[in-house]
Amino acid sequence: MGCSPYIHDNKHEQDKSLKLFIGSDTTITPGIFTRVVDSSSLHDYNLIRIIGSGAFSKVLLCSYQPTLQLRAIKIMKKSSLVTQQLDTDYKIKEAAILRKFDHPNIIKCFEVFEDSLNYYMPLEYCQGGSVFEKFIVKKELNEEKIRVIMAQLLSAIAYFHEKGVIHRDLKPENIFLESKETSQIKLGDFGSACEIVAGKRCKGCFGTAYYLAPEMIKGSYDEKVDIWSCGIILFILLTGSPPYSGKNTADIKSQILKHPLTSKQCSVVIQNKLIIDFLENILVINPNDRISASKALLHPWIAQFRNNFNIKSEILKNLHQKKCFSKIYQAVSMYIVAYLLDIKDISELKQYFYKIDKNGDGKLDEEEIKMELRTFMDSDKAELTSKEIFKKYDLNSNDFIDYSEFLLMSLSDDKYLLERYISAVFKEFDLDQDGFVTLWDIQSVIGRFSHDALDLCLIKECSKNNKLLSEKKFINIIRKCTSKKNKS
DSSP states (O other): OOOOOBOOOOGGGSOSOOOTTSSOOOOOOGGGGOEEOOGGGGGGEEEEEEEEEOSSEEEEEEEETTTTEEEEEEEEEGGGOOGGGEETTTEEHHHHHHTTOOOTTBOOBOEEEEOSSEEEEEEEOOTTOBHIIIIIITOOOOHHHHHHHHHHHHHHHHHHHHTTEEOOOOOGGGEEESSSSOOOEEEOOOTTOEEOOTTOOBOSOOSOGGGOOHHHHHTOBOTHHHHHHHHHHHHHHHHSSOSOOOSSHHHHHHHHHHSOOOHHHHHHHOOOHHHHHHHHHHSOSSTTTSOOHHHHTTSHHHHHHHHTOOOOOOGGGGGGGOOOOOHHHHHHHHHIIIIISOHHHHHHHHHHHHHHOTTOSSSBOHHHHHHHHTTTSOHHHHHHHHHHHHHHHOTTOSSSBOHHHHHHHHSOHHHHOOHHHHHHHHHHHOTTOSSEEOHHHHHHHHOSOOSSHHHHHHHHHHHHTTTOEEHHHHHHHHHHHHHHHHHO
């Protein structure tokens, strides 16, 4: 299962004897579209402005010309990267990690390319800026907004901790707001992240001094360093001030080791007893006694976040309307719902997802689905409907409905299978931008085709036209076949 890096070859030099129904059966996830391309891809981007810079990297806001989508390109100097930050398949470890995630509060990576000096990584752009810029500098925070931010942050952390990843650089500057109007966040900058090796503890001091856990400074640690960082983030969001007075990194590290922040100190400036109780579980010196992200999500102060969603939806009642489930339909739909839809188009769905996700781990298990179904049908029918949902929409067979799978199952085709979106998917296959794709271009991304009518229609049409499929024909086939299916 899974797929190799999506690296495009010359379509006119490909083996014509394609075996379309055998070979790798790639699982359809957002990550299959994270691709490694050549440096000429930089010409697809028009620079708008610089939105971030540091000693070893900078971030540019750019318009991606094939779709006119705004993207944030992170540019990293090759000379500044260490071996642990590189990846054999995806060049940059950060890209390899991000492609594994499908969570509403984690930023997405589109592609990776390089030149002689730099690596380039186009990322999802968040128009609201960072939490640091918006709330700490401008001081536009209240307790409810802080709870909303922390609940989403902990959900993201619980999600990637379960996948064996430690962020190691959590701070308000790396938490981004989707828009200027909401407190919906996306966690970014996984440049210091590492993957946990079973039976081994991590080493190396990463991140900004204020947020470092004592055990990271000492040199040996596990994923609980991220939990400590959450405690410091919460303190700063609530007070607007850092917890240590050191004038440089060495001084701050010394203060962390000698006098680490405690909930007792917090209680002097924070009056809410429920928040203090929450911090008592997070700011624990011994990481073995420190609460996990998944358990922190169940704390009464954080749990109130999900109790605020009084959304009544007919979404789960209408799932039988979708009848087209070919491989190409899944891939086209997945790219559109994961990468192209405007946040305004899915804002209510995201809240509904939060409501169903009772434990806050960023994915839906069968019991959570059944619990929601029981609000408008009897238990026996809920049981059967839940099984059907997982059979049809658990595309990666992990026994959960992941966030993009939820969007796919919740949206009717006429809401997202629009010409401009299908055109954007076509351009993901047509990397040399000559206006044509081959079956191999498509198969190199989605794996072997299915025997569904839509896949067969695509194969037949491509065979009739010297094995080349135009953008117009591709769009027509997708729209025509899905329309017929959904009317049947």
